[in-house]
Amino acid sequence: MxxxxxxxxxxxxxxxxxxxxxxxxxxxxxxxxxxxxxxxxxxxxxxxxxxxxxxxxxxxxxxxxxxxxxxxxxxxxxxxxxxxxxxxxxxxxxxxxxxxxxxxxxxxxxxxxxxxxxxxxxxxxxxxxxxxxxxxxxxxxxxxxxxxxxxxxxxxxxxxxxxxxxxxxxxxxxxxxxxKTLKNPSFKNVMILRFLIFAKTYILKNWSYWFLLRLYRKLSSLGLVVGSSSKDEIEGVKKPNDYFMGASNVQAFTGIKVLKKFNKVIEMRKENGIKINEWMQSHNKCHLSKDLIINHSFLKFPVLVKNRESFLLAAEKFKIPMGDWFISHLHPVQGDLSQWKLNVSEFPIAQEVSEQIVNLPTDINHMDSLMRFLEKHKNELL
Ligand SMILES: Cc1ncc(COP(=O)(O)O)c(C=O)c1O
Structure with a gap:
């Protein structure tokens, strides 16, 4: 094989x-x-x-x-x-x-x-x-x-x-x-991806997280590293030339390796997710109902906050890698979404949630500092 x-x-x-x-x-x-x-x-x-x-x-x-x-x-x-x-x-x-x-x-x-x-x-x-x-x-x-x-x-x-x-x-x-018609990713892109995976595994530490995250986002928006989305994809609706591509061996190699430890990670996410949910419930904050928990893989824990910007800054000071995903109906594009045929005023719940949502990490070994952070900032949670 x-x-x-x-x-x-x-x-x-x-x-x-x-x-x-x-x-x-x-x-x-x-x-x-x-x-x-x-x-x-x-x-x-x-x-x-x-x-x-x-x-x-x-x-x-x-x-x-x-x-x-x-x-x-x-x-x-x-x-x-x-x-x-x-x-x-x-x-x-x-x-x-x-x-x-x-x-x-x-x-x-x-x-x-x-x-x-x-x-x-x-x-x-x-x-x-x-x-x-x-x-x-x-x-x-x-x-x-x-x-x-x-x-x-x-x-x-x-x-x-x-x-x-x-x-x-x-x-x-x-x-x-x-x-059969898929293109192969270019040698350059595969090499960059290989380097990024290496950097994430061995260089990305708590102290360097925000600096490297900002650097990666900046470089990928300039098209200088393999990014999650190209400029074309977030600025318009024209298919990029190098869109229809198959997986590389670097991805296959990495996937085989990380899947071996996957069961452990998912167990940790569940345990942490349930712990956060219990805390949210006991503090009368937005939390997940029982039936949602049974299904949940707890990739991240969604939390609604009064002021996202200040909450994210406070998390950074506390060294909590909080996520800012889905800050608009069509993340990460904000403003006029008419190119995508979406009129934001027709979807008020998505609007409200996209203004308030942040996500908490669930794949961390020691939850104590995250729980201390929540306790300290509980008045900012909805
Ligand atoms: C809800 C959702 N669908 C699809 C995608 C696209 O996945 P990919 O970045 O692997 O193309 C994403 C990316 O994060 C996503 O959040």
Whole structure:
């Protein structure tokens, strides 16, 4: 077996699925694009998705000429509820995207039942949810296709990277044909990625975290290092030339290595997530209901705050690596979203949450300082 095959078999063994239905890509968004393309989605078709996502998600739809149709989220689960989705179904709807937001899932079975009763495809965006379960089944195993991300902060990381699982038999041969047309990432990009993975493993320490994070964001916005998103992807809706790329051996090698320790990490995330949730509940702060906890992989713990900027600064002083994801309906793009056909005033819950959300780390060994930080800043939490 070569490295890529071993990587695919490591993933399929974990999920308990057939290796031939697992495919790997340079990024998660490429897996989504491939699934949509295999569904023959294009001009005149509509794809329903939450109005609280990453901009690269509607990009994949728009690159194919289809129209993204957004729905507002539910404030507790941060996911789009079945009722909101049903209201947006039209004769043009070809696919519904179900998203695990920060690992949370909501009404997945109901949405799949609704879609199949109308002959509509489903794709689960499990970029935050690898290893989490819904009604006892791993996230991503119930929809026609699902995709996972292995980008820096995801459940397990290969620097950047994406995985597609294809459940629907009718889509399998189309996806294999499309995969034959994937480009290889350039030697330069693979070398940069190799260096970044090395730097994250051996250089990124608590004291250097914020400096290196800012440096990485700056360099990737200038296109000088392999970044999560290119300038083209966050400034407009034109598909970048080097978009449709397969996974490199560096990603396969790293994935095989980190997946060996994955069970330990997910257990730690769950334990820490439950601890934070209990604290939130006992202090009358926004917390997750019992049914959401059962499903949750606790990639991060979502928290709503009165003033995000000052809360993030206070966390930095306390050396807590707090996240600022989803600061807009289509993270990280703020302001006018009309290029992506999204009118923010139509989605008030996503608006409110995007103004207040930060996320707490769950993969840290010693939670004491995080808990002390929460105690000290409890009046700033909602
Ligand atoms: C909800 C969501 N969907 C899709 C993606 C895209 O994943 P990738 O960066 O691997 O393309 C992201 C990226 O972080 C995301 O947060």
């Amino acid at each position: 070569n490295k890529q095959e071993t990587y695919r078999s490591t993933i399929s063994d974990f999920l308990g699925v057939d290796q031939k239905n697992i495919h790997t890509y340079w990024k998660g968004r490429v897996a989504l694009y491939t699934a949509l393309k295999a569904m023959n989605i294009g001009k005149g078709d509509e794809v329903i998705l939450p109005a609280f996502t990453c901009v690269v998600v509607p990009n994949a739809i728009i690159y194919l000429g289809a129209t993204p149709i957004y729905v507002d989220i539910d404030k507790n689960s941060l996911c789009a509820p079945v009722k909101n989705i049903e209201d947006k179904i039209s004769p043009k709807t070809k696919c519904i995207l179900i998203q695990n937001m920060l690992g949370l899932s909501f009404e997945v079975d109901e949405i799949i039942a609704l879609a199949s009763s109308r002959g509509i495809y489903t794709i689960e965006d499990c970029t935050h949810g690898f290893g989490g379960t819904y009604n006892g089944v791993y996230n991503g195993l119930k929809t026609d296709c699902s995709f996972y991300s292995t980008q820096w902060n995801k459940p397990f990381s290969t620097g950047i990277g994406g995985i597609l699982y294809v459940q629907n038999k009718e889509l399998r041969s189309g996806i294999e044909e499309l995969n």
